[in-house]
Amino acid sequence: MRILLLNQCFHPDHVATAQHLTDLADELVKDGHRVTVVAASRGYDDPDVRYPVREMWRGIDIRRIWTPGLGKKAKWRRLLDFGIFWANATRILLFLPRQDVTVCLTSPPLISTLGTVMARLKGGAVVPWVMDLNPDEAVAAGWLKAGGLAERALTFVQNWSFRRASRIIALDRFMADRIAAKGVRSEVIHTDAPWSHDQAIQYEVAAREAFRAEHGLTGKFVVMYSGNHSPCHPLDAVLAAAEQLKGEERLHFLFVGGGSEFKKVQAFAQAQALKNITCLPYQPMEKLSGSLSAADLHLVVMGDPFVGMVHPCKIYNILTLGIPFLFIGPDQSHGADLARRLNDPAHGRVARNGDVPAIVQQIREAMELGPRPVNTAARELGAEFSHSVLCPKLVGVIEQAAAGH
Template identity: 50%
Template structure:
């Protein structure tokens, strides 16, 4: 089978979608399929980082195309960056012949439309791997007005992508419901969460100690937010909790990753002179286990309006390293359902946006447990979201052997979430 994969990010980029797509490409190649990837020649979070325009890596043919890099400080600049990538991607697709299978992700928005159009012109099967929903995300974030001409245009292009797909992969059942509500037959949509990187992410005691020593974190309690700092994951409640705990020098809030909102974290910390708030860039894949293991309490954040639009895939690596986590967001969500399945030995602390005082209580409770030397929890549910469990199902789907869709979380009937030590 000859497969084409389309996404802005791919190896060696460390963005979440890049890592997921890299795993899929390697899995397909190891299964004997021929794999070609079209991606950007720039790093997603650091566009000054440039990658070779052509490369064969572990049997995968990588075509990297140029685009402008005007920064992310305005929606106009981001739109121009995306637009130039899509134009160059279109030109590259015109030069390619038929593929048996084309898989498009969602970065940048509308790349799925190019994938569906390419298949209509050249033939083959088209699979839409929905990492986020646009323009739904842009509307929820306030970037687009729902009844504006751009929003209507993007909605029409999304609907076309969905209508011409031979298969659609949604990340959770909330996302599937949104897709089905757009008129897509339910049987066309398969729920497959993004997998944890269990081949390279586990609790790393030695790496934890090295990371904490290198970053001056010895003998402190580390509350970590790791990943994309996006408006979809509003950090104001966590930051307010950091402000309330600013006199506690034994607690450090560490923000690791990148994205447009990380600068706001820096500004908030500077404005309130929060010495206990620190920021680090994305960590390399080789350092991922060590950095994630360095946390004593991880945080997962979901904006109220973004359930089913985006998906907090960071949770699965958190479960892999066996770290308690604090979830700030709506309880009726994918994260809430997972939290509801954890018992008191594998705590999940829950709070809603705006309730910084409860977040403070949770952090102090987790700190007390840490001081008592309670062992790090190991959640059995983590195996459900492992690369070993989910990647073969994805490959089977692309090979047109649709995998049986088993529920990975148990919805709570009345919408209440009672988990771990969330009270």
């Protein structure tokens, strides 16, 4: 089959959607499919990074789109980048041959609509893989006014696309419920979490110690937030906790990744002169085992309004490694569901957003217990979300979509 993958990010970008889409493309090629990827030519987090406009990589035909790379400092910059991506993606898709299936992720927002339009012009099935749900997320973040003209227009377009999809991939039960509420038939919705990178990431003592030594963390109890720093994952309470705990010499907070809120973390640490905070950029896949293994307590954060719109996919790597985590978010959410399933308060901790005293208490308790041995129960739970289980399952859904179209 001819399969088109459409998203802003792809290999060698390090953001989560790029990594998952790269895994999927690899699996599709192994199954004998002809895979084309259309993505941006600039790095997601650093637009100064440029990738080849056209290349064949591991049997995957990659077509990359030029955008001006205006960055995320203002809404108009992001909108212009998105608009030019859409325009150039349209040009590329018009000249591609008919695809049996188009798999659309959700960056830029509503890109599945473009995939749907092209499929209706040329034929073929469309499978939106909903990594985040817009314009719902934009309304929850305050970027769009609920009930306003722009929100109503974007919701109409989104619903039109979703209702014409052959399959829709929701990431958890909360997202599936939101999609169903838009009038999408239940048999179209498949709830499949994004897999861990267990094929590439494992707990490595030597890599842990080397990473900690490299960044001056030897002998410290490391509390880590790794991944996308966005308004959907509010870190204000975590930063307030770091300020309250600045007198704990053994304790250190490590923020790894990027996103629109990453510079705010850096600015807070500088403004408050907090020496217990270190910020590092996204780590390449070959260093991710050492980076993630370096934590003694991982942080997973979900903003209350964003349940069912975004997904805490970082938690699967954490479970795979067997390292304790603190989930900060609402009780009715996927992260809290997993903590309850683990049923080990010393390993899967929970606190509410904004509850700084509770967050401080949970971190203190974890530090007093000290570094924990790798948790077998956590790793068994994480195995349900492994690459070997979930990636082939998604390939099967895509193949079914083509067969049923």
